Amino acid sequence: MRPKQWVKNVLLFAGLLFTQDQQHAPLHWVKAIAAFFLFCFLSGLTYYVNDLLDVEADRQHPKKRFRPIASGRLPLGVARVMAGLGIPALLVAARLLEYDLSGWPAWKFFTAASLYLVVTLCYSFVLKHLVIVDVLVLASLFVIRAVAGAFVINVPISEWLLLCTLLLALFLGLSKRRGELVALGSASPTRAILKEYSLPMLEQMITIVASACVMSYTLYTFFSKSQNGQSRPYLMATIPFVIYGLFRYLYLSHKKGMGEAPEATLVEDKALLVNILLWALVALIVLRL
Structure with missing residues (x-):
């Protein structure tokens, strides 16, 4: 399971x-x-x-x-x-x-x-x-x-929740495909779908999706409103955590070969895990103000 x-x-x-x-x-x-x-x-x-x-x-x-x-x-x-x-x-x-x-x-x-x-x-x-x-x-x-x-x-x-979730998931999914290709090296893929991808193509897709993810989340923090219609400008304080998280994941994927299993990378890398917890804590504090 x-x-x-x-x-x-x-x-x-x-x-x-x-x-x-x-x-x-x-x-x-x-x-x-x-x-x-x-x-x-x-x-x-x-x-x-x-x-x-x-x-x-x-x-x-x-x-x-x-x-x-x-x-x-x-x-x-x-x-x-x-x-x-x-x-x-x-x-x-x-x-x-x-x-x-x-x-x-x-x-x-x-x-x-x-x-x-x-x-x-x-x-x-x-x-x-x-x-x-x-x-x-x-x-x-x-x-x-x-x-x-x-x-x-x-x-x-929120439509922003759906958009940011979709883009982040695409980022992780494409990074996983890249990690699988890197792990295979010169060996023949056991999954036929991997033959349809190449590292340059996946890296271009990852760049596009990562950029869109940062932009979408940033816009969300700009325009987010509370239930009574008040703006929540302090939510912008969470933007650095999102940027660091994406950059840290790219670093782990490219330099440490950890992109093949996103679910393991997210919990095994201490810096990334601390960043996620800090993002959640700051977001929780801001949203309760």
Whole structure:
């Protein structure tokens, strides 16, 4: 279930973080945490499906051949049963999570969780074989996480949140593809899609997306308003953290060869982790002013 990948689901707290000017009941925090764990298990079970489909290719990969399904430590039948029973159970839980003291609201969080599942399965079966589309689809999954986090606590979704999330996800996805190519070196790719990419092309894409990401986040801090319509100029204090984070990630990717696994890089590099925590702390303080 790749728990190292679960760090991606922290995005479900974005809606809670960026609406700190509102009065959140304790139930909102409980539901946000529950939604986080639900997406962790849902994404984990979709990895079962992905690894079942890629089992033969993974067995030819120098690292992926050690995965439980590819190595034979997890029998294929057990993996199929876990995915077949676990995924429907989690969708039921997603609907139950929407209940609050006022009753049953619209099926928003359930729809977001279902869309995440559908998009992930489409990626595993077809879309991961389409150049550029594969990275765009992976980025869309990050956006769905952010949307789901807003839906579960019933807060408005900022278009800036969606745009910044999409661009950051594209940056990480393209950097991952670059890292995979660098790790392969002169060896033949075990994944056909990697043959469609080249380092110069990916580096140009990364430059474009990183620039757009900084600009979008900067504009967000310029125009962000509280629930009562007041501007929040002090949010601009978080811009240096975003710039440093992107630059630090590029440094780790180019000089340390850590771009192949974004989820590991984000939590294993102390400077990057401290930067993310400081960004969250400053944003929380500013938004509560």
